[in-house]
Amino acid sequence: MVRYDAEHKATTRRRIVERAGRRLKCGGIDGSGVAALMSDAGLTNGAFYAHFASKDDLVATVVADQLDIQAKTLTALPPGRPALEAFVRAYLSPEHRDDPGAGCPSAALLDEIGRSSEAIRGIYTDGARRIIDHIAAHLDAHNPLAARKAALGLYTMLVATVQLARAVSDPDLSNEILQSGVDNALHMMAAPTEGLSRAPAV
Amino acid sequence: MVRYDAEHKATTRRRIVERAGRRLKCGGIDGSGVAALMSDAGLTNGAFYAHFASKDDLVATVVADQLDIQAKTLTALPPGRPALEAFVRAYLSPEHRDDPGAGCPSAALLDEIGRSSEAIRGIYTDGARRIIDHIAAHLDAHNPLAARKAALGLYTMLVATVQLARAVSDPDLSNEILQSGVDNALHMMAAPTEGLSRAPAV
DNA sequence: TGTACATCAGTGAACGCGCGTTCACTGATGTAC
DNA sequence: TGTACATCAGTGAACGCGCGTTCACTGATGTAC
Numbered sequence: 001m002v003r004y005d006a007e008h009k010a011t012t013r014r015r016i017v018e019r020a021g022r023r024l025k026c027g028g029i030d031g032s033g034v035a036a037l038m039s040d041a042g043l044t045n046g047a048f049y050a051h052f053a054s055k056d057d058l059v060a061t062v063v064a065d066q067l068d069i070q071a072k073t074l075t076a077l078p079p080g081r082p083a084l085e086a087f088v089r090a091y092l093s094p095e096h097r098d099d100p101g102a103g104c105p106s107a108a109l110l111d112e113i114g115r116s117s118e119a120i121r122g123i124y125t126d127g128a129r130r131i132i133d134h135i136a137a138h139l140d141a142h143n144p145l146a147a148r149k150a151a152l153g154l155y156t157m158l159v160a161t162v163q164l165a166r167a168v169s170d171p172d173l174s175n176e177i178l179q180s181g182v183d184n185a186l187h188m189m190a191a192p193t194e195g196l197s198r199a200p201a202v
Numbered sequence: 203m204v205r206y207d208a209e210h211k212a213t214t215r216r217r218i219v220e221r222a223g224r225r226l227k228c229g230g231i232d233g234s235g236v237a238a239l240m241s242d243a244g245l246t247n248g249a250f251y252a253h254f255a256s257k258d259d260l261v262a263t264v265v266a267d268q269l270d271i272q273a274k275t276l277t278a279l280p281p282g283r284p285a286l287e288a289f290v291r292a293y294l295s296p297e298h299r300d301d302p303g304a305g306c307p308s309a310a311l312l313d314e315i316g317r318s319s320e321a322i323r324g325i326y327t328d329g330a331r332r333i334i335d336h337i338a339a340h341l342d343a344h345n346p347l348a349a350r351k352a353a354l355g356l357y358t359m360l361v362a363t364v365q366l367a368r369a370v371s372d373p374d375l376s377n378e379i380l381q382s383g384v385d386n387a388l389h390m391m392a393a394p395t396e397g398l399s400r401a402p403a404v
Numbered sequence: 405t406g407t408a409c410a411t412c413a414g415t416g417a418a419c420g421c422g423c424g425t426t427c428a429c430t431g432a433t434g435t436a437c
Numbered sequence: 438t439g440t441a442c443a444t445c446a447g448t449g450a451a452c453g454c455g456c457g458t459t460c461a462c463t464g465a466t467g468t469a470c
Contacts (some may be wrong), residue, residue, distance in 0.1 A: 004413070012414090026317075028232060028317055029318065030233050030312060031232050035455080043414070044414070046416060046417090046458095047415075048457090049415075049458070055458090106366075110366065111230075111310055111314065113369045114368035115230055124370070125372050127377070128366065149386065150386070152366075152378075152382040153359060153386035153390075155366075156358070156363045156379075158362075160308075160357075160358035160361040160365070161358045163313050163358075164312065164354075164361070167327075168323065169326075169327045170322040170327050181354070181355070184352070188390075206432085206433065206434085206445075210446080211445090214446080214447090236425080237423085247424090247448090248450090250425085252447075253446095254423085256424080257424065309416085357419090407469100407470090408466085408468105409456085410469100411465105411466080411467090411468100412466090414438080417457100417460095417461095418460085418461105420453100420456105423453105423455075424454095425451100425453095426452070429447105429449090429450105430446105430448070431446100431447090432455075432461085434442105435442085436440100436441085436443100436444100437442105
């Protein structure tokens, strides 16, 4: 009955999704054609529709997968600030800036996701929620509202800092942006906002 | 000699650039075709190359124009924090989120600009520098380094907050993101980072 | 063990379409006399 | 004032190309006997 072993097709699908993650983050959604995405997985364009209903379907799958990977990275972090600080430093590193294909999907695609279908934005919403929660959990366990607010502030700053560092053509300015980002992020982690009052915290 | 009055062509060109600003911010760079861009200006595709050398040339012109408009908005602001606070509240308003065509080019296009030609990134770099400087000038005149760092933190947070609010499909979450953004931004304006020390400033 | 077979993942050509760009042209304009 | 003219901004059809998608097919596979 079963010709290829049961996992053969699922393995291929996973390979497509994984490679597509890299290419979509490098070339953008509109900038990455189906034929190129399939060729990355060692296949031809015709096989695409045996795995996905449409390009939109693949993109939604990739967005979910990418956010899942990022969420897992955060869950794998030991609890507490030091581990989060290490995450922040890696996120704002020149290595991350220079390798979008291996990096954060939000930094690579956030504005394009904002222009995407309701399906993709729904998938993104679920993933983003989980990531914000994980960051918040690392910030302050017994003041969840302030932690959540600080997590949103931290995450948005990280995302656009990498976007800006990538957009800018002057390497010195780009490095300065990353460095300032680290300082600002650590500052923000040290003193999460509590309403409008100032809260020196450590 | 001169058939149409001297400004006729320049006026048309300005109209193309202005309308293209709206469409590019709404539909993205890859997502906006030359024919559509020209039709927005009441022209047909053929006339495009009498005004611009290529689509890339138009995009570079639009990016420069858009950042110029944003820089002028900031220069027009009266000096001091209250005016900047008003700017921040407008930037993080649902109105800005819901009308990308009339809004910030960075919020709409930053990650796509990062994937664009050296020419476009160079133009973006010049414009972004000016905007950062203007924000820094509003933050702290007599501690320019700290002000610059805080300006970068503030601007990146604003940009990705609007991007995230647009990407998310749940209206409640989107509003929460904007509201948190306002709180975080005002907090950040009140206490710019100075190295790693805490500096309550007003 | 060897052969015939049913399955189905993957191929590659083709579909209509819109892309960025080119170009021969049209026709509204202000000028010359 | 009226007509012929030179200018040139804008038209619209066409170029080759890559897009997302479809489909008749191929050929490697494990099974049956």
